[in-house]
Amino acid sequence: MAKVLFVLASLLIFRNDLLINAAFDSSIIIEMAKIVMDNYCTVEKVLGMKNAIEAASSNTEVLNIPDGESLARILTSGVRGTIIDPRPVVTFEPNYVPASPPKMPPLPPEQLVAVLQTSIKLDILEGNIGYLRIDHILGEEVAEKVGPLLLDLVWNKILPTSALIFDLRYTSTGEVSGIPYIVSYFTEAEPVIHIDSVYDRPSNTTTKLFSLSTLLGERYGIAKPLIILTSKNTKGIAEDVSYCLKNLKRAIIVGEKTAGGSLKLDKFKIGDTDFYVTVPTAKSVNPITGSTWEITGVTPDVEVNAEDALATAIKIAKLQSQIPAIIDGSAALIADNYAFEKVGADVAEKLRGLLAKGEYNTVLSQEGLEIQLSADLKTLSGDKGLMTTKNTPALPPMNYSPEMYIELIKVSFHTDLFENNIGYLRFDMFGDFEEVKPIAQIIVEHIWNKVVNTAGMIVDLRNNVGGPTTAISGFCSYFFDADKQIVLDKLYDRPSGTTTELRTLAELTGARYGSKKSLLILTSGATAGAAEEFVYIMKRLGRAMIVGETTAGASHPPKNFRVGETDVFLSIPTVHSDTTNGPAWEGVGITPHIPVSADAALGTAKGILNKHFAGQK
Structure with a gap:
């Protein structure tokens, strides 16, 4: 330097x-x-x-x-x-005369009203969206003097609106004391929030700015949408207000990047000359970011030309106005349909709490809403199956020729025969029973018959992500005997309030493997849904040894629900396994008998069976 x-x-x-x-x-x-x-x-x-x-x-x-x-x-x-x-x-500036700070003159009420009406613009837009433009941020002292008039002329008309667009595109002047005064109307009274720190260089002091616990009139609150419009002419105090509200996640900023001005500029005479130097003597340090908007400006959440900012904000405000109903509708659907009633009620209550706390105030689009709602539902429930989803129509059934079915089945299943007559069967998804039934004979001929006569079998579900559970009874039945019907599981359906028993089937296509021969099932952290239901049944009934990793802890296949008349859809697990003897597998997964890494599971299983058969010789 x-x-x-x-x-x-x-x-x-x-x-x-x-x-x-x-x-x-x-x-x-x-x-x-x-x-x-x-x-x-x-x-x-x-x-x-x-x-x-x-x-x-x-x-x-x-x-x-x-x-x-x-x-x-x-x-x-x-x-x-x-x-x-x-x-x-x-x-x-040879003729420079220092300007005195402007003071509010004692004006008659009617003149004061006229002054305020020219400096503040107010409108109520379609959809009960408030519009407020202020070109100068009043200091706390002046605001208190004109406070009652501001309430009557402006604020009390804004309060009933569903959302507010706060236009600071033309705001280039203001007072530091106005920062907490404005910010406080969009926060709660308690707890008091540290919103900014102002360092003043000449006095070498730092002043912390806090939200105000008492205000004239009512607060706009934290739940209703607030959108701030900015431009490259938004400067100084207006930038600070925008930056504070943005980082408190209380406002969405729409428009252009702001000027990157100064919180405070002071002008100094250079010695005994006609030269003057103006420098920024104070700076803002935001307690949330640890940085400032000065020099760099405030970057909008949605960057558009200043002249397009209002139209863009109106679109966002209309979306925001729909969010309370969407969140409330989602909460109601979950409370009424989620498989576990207590969990559903808890998720619904907490979801409404997030809305009340303003957690959805910064949503910019329906896609953004769906992403945030999905993340919140998974966090609140711990269930990966509870989320938003797309309303994708079911594909029409494919008319495959027998030859095409054979090729498809060969790709979908993998079999092998290891030493000591150990069979290996891998498939990565369960199919719907009604879809599988017509091709059951093909599966038996080209897949099942290759492993059914082995001395022991390894069923590999390490990459099985689930699917419909309708085929579970049939698949389980192959590993039990025909002389006795066994209750495999009891499934409770929350929407209907009914319980259905899964039982082994008396008749099957092809030969059974039976209940006597050794069966090992391989699992991983990716094993989910219907695959977990199969593993859960076989472990609980003592029919198989489980080798690998704890499973995903997913859920039974969810159902899709439309939220009201909107285009938002929820995927909600509505069924859970029998929990009369304690928790099942949903949300926690299934712990293997032999815990090893997924990569080592096959080698471990083969070692166990080889040792077993070697001992029989």
Whole structure:
């Protein structure tokens, strides 16, 4: 930094092409550097200026510059380049008269009303969407003076709206004390929130800004949508308000990136001259991000041209106005239909709580709503099957030829025969019973008959992601004897309030494997749904040894429900296995008898069976 200013001083002294009769003393550089060093808001950026001051003070040459304006421009460029900040400016103003801070004059009520009506624009848009434009952020003191009028003319008309569009596209001035005053109307009274920290360099003090626990009039609250419009002309205090509300996740910002202005600018006279330097003397540090909007500006959540911001905001507000009904409808569907009644009621209550806390205030699109709702449902329930879904119509049944069915079955199933007559069967999805029944004979001939006469069998479900459970009874039946019907599981259906027993079938296509021969089932963390139901039954009845990893802990196949008359659909598990003797497998998975990694499961299973058959010889 010192080097940069020293080069600047040399440039000002020795550029012969600028030499004319006008002359300025080099003390200008010294005084300017001192002012910047003592008052600029970020101390770290000016630490090296001490050396620059010493270098400049030892130079007794006269600055030969055409005029004051030219020197001011060069000094401005030098300061900005040195501290990497476009905001400082040096001016040459022989006739400058310091302006007094504006004060609210004592106006008659009717004139005060006229002033407020010209500076604040209010409208109620279609769909009960409020529109409020303020071009100057009032300080707390002035706001309190005109507060009753503001309530009657503006705020009380805004309160009944379903959503608010707060237009700050033209707001370039304001008072720091207005920041917590505005932000507080969109937060709760308690607890008080730390919304900003303001460091003032001249006094070397930091002031923390907190939301206000008491306000004149009612709060807009945290549940109703708030959309802030911004433009490249949104500056200073308006940027701070936008940044605070954005990072509190209380507002959606729509429009252009803001100016990247200053919280506070002060103008200083440079020595006994007509030069002045204006520098940012205070800076905002947001407690949530640890950074600031100054210089960089506030980046919108939805970036559009300023002139398109209002129309875009209206679309978002209309979507936002539908969200309470969608969340409430989702909660009701889950409470009434989720497989486990207590869990469903708890999820519904917590989901409504998230809405009340404003957790859906920053949703920008239906897709975004569905993504957030899905994530919340999975978190609240711990059930991966409870989520939003697409209303995809069922595909019509395919008319395959017998040859095509054979090829499809060969791809879907994998068999092998290991030493000691150990059979291996792998398939990665369960099919619907009504779809499988017509091709059962083909499956038996081309798949089942290859492994049914083995001495022991390994059924590999490590990659089986589930599917319909309608074929579970039939598949289980192959591993039990025909002389006795066995209750495999009891399934409770929440919407109908009925319980159905899964039993082994008396008649099957093809030969049974029976209940005597060894059966090992391989599992992994991906084994889910119907595959887990099969593993659960076989383990609980002691028919198979489970080798591998704990299963996914998914659910029975869910049903799809439409949320009201909207285009949002929920996938809700409605059935659960018998829990009269304790928890089943949903949500927790099935622990194997022999826990090993999925990759090692097949080798372990083969080792177990080989050792078993070796002992029989």
